[in-house]
Amino acid sequence: MLKPANKCQRFLLLAFFLAGVCGCRPVLPPSQTALGWDYSELPTAYDPETLYHYINGKARVYLDYGFVRLDHAQFASPDGKAVIDVDVYDMGAPEGAFGIYSLERGEELPLHYKRRLGYMNGPARFFWKGRHYVTITSPISSAETIQAIHSLSAYVENSIRGEPGILSILTAFPEENKVPESEQYFATDFLGHEFMGAGFTASYIELGGRFKLFLSPKDSPAQARQAFDKLRQALSEGGKLLGEEQGIGQAAFLAQDDYLGNWLVSLNDKHLVGSVGFQDLPAASSALLRLCRNLSP
Amino acid sequence: MSEKTHERHEQISRRGFLRTGAAGLGAALVSGPLSRSLSGAEDAARKASPPTETRVLGRTNLNVTVIGFGTYGFSNPGVLQKAIESGINLIETDRTYGNDQAEKAIGEVLKKLQRDKVILGTGWGVSPGVTKSQLLESLDASLKRLQTDYVDLLRAFMVDDPKVLEISEQFEAFETAKKAGKARFYGVSSHGGNQLxxxxxxxxxxxxxxVMGRYNFMEQANGEAFVKKLAEKKIGFIAFKTRAGNRQREVEELQKSGLSVRAAAAKWALQNPSVTSILAPIQSFEDIEEYLRAAREKLTADEQRLLQRYAEIFDSEYCRNCGTCQSHCPYGVAIADVMRYCMYFKYYDTQAEARRLYAELPPQARPVVCHTCPGHxxxxxPHGLRVRQNLQEAERLLG
Structure with a gap:
């Protein structure tokens, strides 16, 4: 049985709460935000050095995405039999928050919670807002737990400053045939290659399957050209280069490997873009052309 | 050529290249890499490089490769496939990795390959109050995502309290799973302060x-003792966090010598024959090559010095946030906060954020008086850190 916080702890929590209100950080919900649910673990902060203690090996990936700070608290139900963990990750920038959110969500999880941010997956809610990624999770699924999760989520969501929304770069992905909410951001080793750095993907429906459009922004056209050349080299060594393509960006090539299948890769000013995993080349080309058009100034 | 591959060639040839008039490319596809079967690709990859060393995982008698695949955060399932084709046979995951996503990605790859070539592990969460049926449901859900009938290694995930090991429901559930052929061996993973x-x-x-746990050159004394004890009891040990900490800038600086800190750290861990395998955070094709090369080579004197240098830097500057200094500061400087913001500035490429946080501190909490203080x-x-010097540096960088 989990013990609720005592009076001294409540005083400290009040101080913590007031400090949070006065500062810029989103505040963790105070005790009783969900009626009857009290702290079973007092608010704790983790930094880049100590994050390992809380989320184990996942910490390495969170650090790659720009992790700055985690604020954690745990709430216990009135009977002490259920707990809810509230975790607010400051990822340093919206890309990092969206990146971890999209990495953990996957494509097929239903968006049950569309009127608010993010999604529910069992007794757990996940969302990102501004530079924060928020997870509110419980091992116990019950009506009371779900209701408490909603109350705690609403509190955290409202406490994070800024407007919810999508990253502006994601609007470059054309809407036609796109799998809703399928955009993802990878901070490193994009598409399995270190030299690719960071990049975005979105899934598209084609006859009999899906393929992905990808977009890897670079700081300059020269950097984009360098990544383009390296990817062509890697695919020619690890797969097969099938030839050059005309009319897509400044340069384009077609390749194939054993892992992701068919690749159509293009250089578009400061962006390395492409279609991968497709079976229908015209559909993939058409989607890629639209992506290039959307990226044009 | 598999039927699926053949069908894909047909489809792309018919709907794709011929329609766009690239007949020559269509011809190239027929003899392209996908015309090889996956097992052919696997054989080719294995022939291209020497076999990876295997060790026996304690009393399980399983032969596992000294490099295992840690499965959180990889963006291309092809990286996992390539790792298996290259000879890595240990894959470790957990349902919490990516909110089920890691298990699903593994399942997609495994269904293309021979399941029995891989030693697969996952975890379940054991905590007070958990029931046998909840644990078995968790395992069934993992097996469904992994698209397999069984896991070789099942473990209590992220245990930080020895009392959790007394929870009998986990053993009852494991025995049931074992009889049903769903799990072969049982273990535990831990990584926090109570790992020992x-x-x-x-x-x-x-x-x-x-058991699976933290093991690295920074914690040699403690590590050697418990690994020895585990070996005496014939309990297999899989190591993770072999690269202590994440000092990116320090690592970049040290690696200008051309040596790799993570490769050196992997070699250091594998020097101990009682370490059966290390879980490598593999995210790219380049990572596979680097770790497999590390597994084949011995730690050199230069790499040993590299690790010593890393350890010295880390140890002399690593504030554990114990707060002892704070309680002895007569001026009320927010020492732990300042040290942390300085760490953000120096090591994590978040300079603007570090300065913002520092600016939020009340003026009296900043280390502006330290140059006149004898340094309480x-x-x-208790760790002998040069706290005053570090605070003065922080004021220079952040103020």
Whole structure:
């Protein structure tokens, strides 16, 4: 049985709460935000050095995405039999928050919670807002737990400053045939290659399957050209280069490997873009052309 | 050529290249890489490089490769496939990795390959109050995502309290799963401050076939002792966090010598024959090559010096946030906060954020008076850190 916080702890929590209100950080919900649910673990902060203690090996990936700070608290139900963990990750920038959110969500999880941010997956809610990624999770699924999760989520969501929304770069992905909410951001080793750095993907429906459009922004056209050349080299060594393509960006090539299948890769000013995993080349080309058009100034 | 591959060639040739008039490319596809079967690709990859060393995982008698695949955060399932084709046979995951996503990605790859070529592990969450049926449901859900009938290694995930090892429901559930052919061996993973207590309890209980935990050159003394004890009890040990910490800038600086800190750290861990395998955070094709090369080579004197240098830097500057200095500061400087913001600035490429956080501190909490102070903080630091010097540096960088 989990013990609720005592009076001294409540005083400290009040101080913590007031400090949070006065500062810029989103505040963790105070005790009783969900009626009857009290702290079973007092608010704790983790930094880049100590994050390992809380989320184990996942910490390495969170650090790659720009992790700055985690604020954690745990709430216990009135009977002490259920707990809810509230975790607010400051990822340093919206890309990092969206990146971890999209990495953990996957494509097929239903968006049950569309009127608010993010999604529910069992007794757990996940969302990102501004530079924060928020997870509110419980091992116990019950009506009371779900209701408490909603109350705690609403509190955290409202406490994070800024407007919810999508990253502006994601609007470059054309809407036609796109799998809703399928955009993802990878901070490193994009598409399995270190030299690719960071990049975005979105899934598209084609006859009999899906393929992905990808977009890897670079700081300059020269950097984009360098990544383009390296990817062509890697695919020619690890797969097969099938030839050059005309009319897509400044340069384009077609390749194939054993892992992701068919690749159509293009250089578009400061962006390395492409279609991968497709079976229908015209559909993939058409989607890629639209992506290039959307990226044009 | 598999039927699926053949069908894909047909489809792309018919709907794709011929329609766009690239007939020559269509011809190239027929003899392209996909015309090889996956097992052919696997054989080719194995022939291209020497076999990876395997070691016996304690009393399980499983032969596992010294490099295992840690499965959180990889963006291309092809990286996992390539790792298996290159000879890595240990894949470790957990349902919490990416909110089920890691298990699903593994399942997609495994269904293309021979399941029995891989030693697959996952975890379930054991906590007070958990029931046998909840644990078995968790395992069934993992197996469904992994698209397999069984896991070789099942473990209590992220245990930080030795008392968790006394929860009998986990053993009852494991025995049921074992009889049903869903799990072969049982273990525990831990990584936090209580790792030693957890592993000692696991070794003494006699109920665990293997353990997974933190092991690196920074914590050599403690590490050697518990790994030795586990080996004496024939409990297999899989190591993770072999590269202590994440000092990116320090690593970049040290690696200008052309040596790799993570490769050196991997070699250091594998020097101990009682370490069966290390879980490598593999995210790219380049990572596979680097770790497999590390597994084949011995730690050199230069790499040993590299690790020593890393350890010295890390140890002399690593504030554990114990707060002892804070309580002895007569001026009320927010020492722990300042040290942390300085760390953000120096090591994590978040300079603007570090300055913003520093600017939020009340003026009296900033280390502006430290140059006139004899350094009560230094005198009381139990870890011998140069606290005053570090605070003055922080003021220079952040102020």
């Amino acid at each position: 207590d957890v592993f000692n309890a696991a070794a003494d209980s006699g109920k665990f076939d293997f 903080c230094v005198a009381h630091c």
